[in-house]
Amino acid sequence: xxxxxxxxxxxxxxxxxxxxxxxxxxxxxxxxxxxxxxxxxxxxxxxxxxxxxxxxxxxxxxxxxxxxxxxxxxxxxxxxxxxxxxxxxxxxxxxxxxxxxxxxxxxxxxxxxxxxxxxxxxxxxxxxxxxxxxxxxxxxxxxxxxxxxxxxxxxxxxxxxxxxxxxxxxxxxxxxxxxxxxxxxxxxxxxxxxxxxxxxxxxxxxxxxxxxxxxxxxxxxxxxxxxxxxxxxxxxxxxxxxxxxxxxxxxxxxxxxxxxxxxxxxxxxxxxxxxxxxxxxxxxxxxxxxxxxxxxxxxxxxxxxxxxx
Ligand SMILES: Nc1ncnc2c1ncn2[C@@H]1O[C@H](COP(=O)(O)OP(=O)(O)O)[C@@H](O)[C@H]1O
Ligand SMILES: [Mg+2]
Numbered sequence: 001x002x003x004x005x006x007x008x009x010x011x012x013x014x015x016x017x018x019x020x021x022x023x024x025x026x027x028x029x030x031x032x033x034x035x036x037x038x039x040x041x042x043x044x045x046x047x048x049x050x051x052x053x054x055x056x057x058x059x060x061x062x063x064x065x066x067x068x069x070x071x072x073x074x075x076x077x078x079x080x081x082x083x084x085x086x087x088x089x090x091x092x093x094x095x096x097x098x099x100x101x102x103x104x105x106x107x108x109x110x111x112x113x114x115x116x117x118x119x120x121x122x123x124x125x126x127x128x129x130x131x132x133x134x135x136x137x138x139x140x141x142x143x144x145x146x147x148x149x150x151x152x153x154x155x156x157x158x159x160x161x162x163x164x165x166x167x168x169x170x171x172x173x174x175x176x177x178x179x180x181x182x183x184x185x186x187x188x189x190x191x192x193x194x195x196x197x198x199x200x201x202x203x204x205x206x207x208x209x210x211x212x213x214x215x216x217x218x219x220x221x222x223x224x225x226x227x228x229x230x231x232x233x234x235x236x237x238x239x240x241x242x243x244x245x246x247x248x249x250x251x252x253x254x255x256x257x258x259x260x261x262x263x264x265x266x267x268x269x270x271x272x273x274x275x276x277x278x279x280x281x282x283x284x285x286x287x288x289x290x291x292x293x294x295x296x297x298x299x300x301x302x303x304x305x306x307x308x309x
Contacts, residue, residue, distance in 0.1 A: 012061035039241035082188030094167035105184025
């Protein structure tokens with residue numbers, strides 16, 4: 001892990017009317033680091049990720065990637081410079097096939113690598129697309145080969161469905177496609193918002209294995225996840241949020257055992273769910289034990305897990 005963080009977010013703030021969803025949050029991630037963000041529903045996790053990845057515009061704060069200011073950069077530009085993300089409720093191009101969804105990621109990366117000379121570059125692109133010289137055909141074939149390889153990361157889940165439109169896939173498979181598309185960007189940083197939401201136990205285990213594989217490749221990963229076992233096993237560092245603020249940060253076991261974190265979760269579950277649940281059937285499965293109105297782990301999950309790593 002290098003000394004300089006890849007990504008630094010400082011003083012990030014986002015208000016929605018009277019609610020400060022994200023309040024002066026600082027975050028940094030080093031190359032090859034795995035940072036998880038946890039916290040009860042409504043803590044501000046997704047909003048924070050939206051701000052970092054350009055899906056939403058912040059009221060205050062700055063974000064840098066490799067020292068370059070990328071505050072409020074448009075999301076497609078973020079993708080081009082290697083900030084890749086998946087969404088809490090999954091987003092794929094439903095009418096495109098599995099292959100084409102992943103090729104979108106490859107094309108975005110290629111576009112970023114090409115000349116950005118105004119007028120000349122787009123005209124050249126059009127000419128190449130019309131004439132399709134051998135170099136273009138070779139590049140397309142290379143991209144397809146790479147897309148197939150990425151798709152194969154998911155074993156037999158996606159490869160047999162490679163030419164199927166993604167609307168015809170199961171929810172879990174659509175989420176896998178989303179990750180495959182993000183990987184096709186060759187991201188500097190991979191941002192995953194609840195990648196196992198809505199997945200059953202075996203699908204979750206399978207996804208955890210895939211994410212562990214990505215970590216083992218040395219990728220830099222930012223994860224929001226409610227399944228604490230997974231967070232404990234994968235993370236180098238954990239940050240806990242509540243009411244838009246960071247309430248704890250450190251080694252996974254330190255954060256898990258931090259009374260402020262336990263209280264944040266318990267507070268939300270014992271007062272009848274705290275913030276209203278979204279109605280999403282995926283939510284409330286915190287650690288796969290109890291479905292509560294919010295996504296709080298039950299108390300025992302913290303205490304019985306013990307103070308050891
Ligand atoms: N687009 C929005 N408009 C208004 N309020 C929002 C919007 N997005 C999020 N919020 C509010 O911001 C708070 C944080 O939400 P969110 O970031 O989704 O939390 P988390 O991902 O931790 O569950 C919540 O109170 C939520 O209702
Ligand atoms: Mg969220």
